[in-house]
Amino acid sequence: MPITDEAIEKIKGMIVSGELRPGDRLPKEADLAAQLGLSRNSLREAVRALSLVRILDVRQGDGTYVTSLEPKALLDGLSFIVDLHHDATVLEFFEVRRILEPAATALAAQQISLETVDSLRDHLGRVTGESSVEDLVENDLEFHRRIAEAAGNSVLYSLVDTLCGPTIRARVWRGLTQEGALRRTLDEHHAILDALAARQADVARALATVHIAGVEQWLRKAL
Known part of the structure; x- marks a missing residue:
């Protein structure tokens, strides 16, 4: 050695x-x-x-x-590695998100508080038909972060938070070029939140999977 x-x-x-x-x-x-x-x-x-x-x-x-x-501090090194990757590997980040975020969403459904649900409803309500794509994407990122935080696992939250960055440009690109993408994203967010509020872990997991896979599938075709 x-x-x-x-x-x-x-x-x-x-x-x-x-x-x-x-x-x-x-x-x-x-x-x-x-x-x-x-x-x-x-x-x-x-x-x-x-x-x-x-x-x-x-x-x-x-x-x-x-x-x-703390996990957040230790995962800063991973964040640095993530930042070095370019668009060629963005699909791989979506694949990892598709594995981790549905699990985080299911965990959140088991323990999310009514206060957090109400806060998330208010958060989603800030996006309107007049909002820009950039505003929607920022709202989207924060929505996913809060759900991961509600899962109550600091390591999982830190991983989800770290993996959000490399997918921002792809989300903006989709919002600008795919017809109906903005409305679809909002509808899917509200459906996920309804499942969380009802503590339907399996439904929340499935909806989160479909939500992330939709962007991933579009990006595979676009690339």
Whole structure:
């Protein structure tokens, strides 16, 4: 095992074991290197690598800390990778959304509050026949985010939120070029929300699948 990888594994082991907890400050470099039996150079490289994936937070002049380790923070690295992909892989993002979002919608149906349902109805009501395609797409993104949040799983929410970005242009393109796309999107959103309000998890899952698959199918033909 390369020395840097060994150093990463040892720091990770301290976090997994609970010796280092979220928010803890790492010991001084010289002390930690001696404790782990590492050179200061290999420890420095390991810290640099772990800071890139948001496990450690290096604060100049203050020290190095374990981050909150919250899913959103850890998935920021995935967001960076997602942003590097171009239109050639946008269909793959839709495929992943088609797997994850219906599951999130079904989970939300089991526990969504009446207050959240009412809030979502108000949110959908902000889109009218006079709204622009861009406004509809922004409303659409927020609708899906709130449903994923209502599922009560922070990892699932973070993944759904991260995967929304690469599909924005395709959604706008569809809204501008496909006849009836805007009305269809609104109707599908209201149908999903009705299923959520009725706590019909299977129906909500099916409607969400059809909703996302419709855009995916259109994009496959368009490309």
